[in-house]
Amino acid sequence: xxxxxxxxxxxxxxxxxxxxxxxxxxxxxxxxxxxxxxxxxxxxxxxxxxxxxxxxxxxxxxxxxxxxxxxxxxxxxxxxxxxxxxxxxxxxxxxxxxxxxxxxxxxxxxxxxxxxx
Numbered sequence: 001x002x003x004x005x006x007x008x009x010x011x012x013x014x015x016x017x018x019x020x021x022x023x024x025x026x027x028x029x030x031x032x033x034x035x036x037x038x039x040x041x042x043x044x045x046x047x048x049x050x051x052x053x054x055x056x057x058x059x060x061x062x063x064x065x066x067x068x069x070x071x072x073x074x075x076x077x078x079x080x081x082x083x084x085x086x087x088x089x090x091x092x093x094x095x096x097x098x099x100x101x102x103x104x105x106x107x108x109x110x111x112x113x114x115x116x117x
Contacts, residue, residue, distance in 0.1 A: 010065035010072050012039060012085040018098060021089040022070055031055050036064060036071030039087065040078035049081065051100050080104070 014022065022037055038056040041049045058064050058073050065072040074082075085102040 008065070010067050011074065011079045011083045012072070012087060014067055014070070014072075015086060015088040017091075018087045018089040019068055019070060021098070026055075026070075036073040038073045039082065040075050041081045051082075052078075053087070053098055 025031070034057055035055045036058065038052060038054050040052040042052050043049060056073060059075075061075050061077070062073050063076055063079070065074070081104055082102060083104060085100060085104065088099045088101065090096060090099050
């Protein structure tokens, strides 16, 4: 059974570079069409919470959004931790990977993927 994708505004945004990288991964890794990009948080990391980013199928507790043709999946309970967050992708000499710019984070760790809310 297909999950309906919401037309309401996603609680986070992806920069054009992040969207391009997600599309590249979807294509290069042959990710099945029923999967979307899961964004959220999980316990752990240096500061208490860490970001979750990967491809997954929607579950009952999830909201799904269309972000420029990419299906974004998020557990409803995670929205309060990432509301207004921007996901970017850097491909430079000093760093390569997804970067999370989260206005909800009270403090972050030097690793860039751990925060406290």
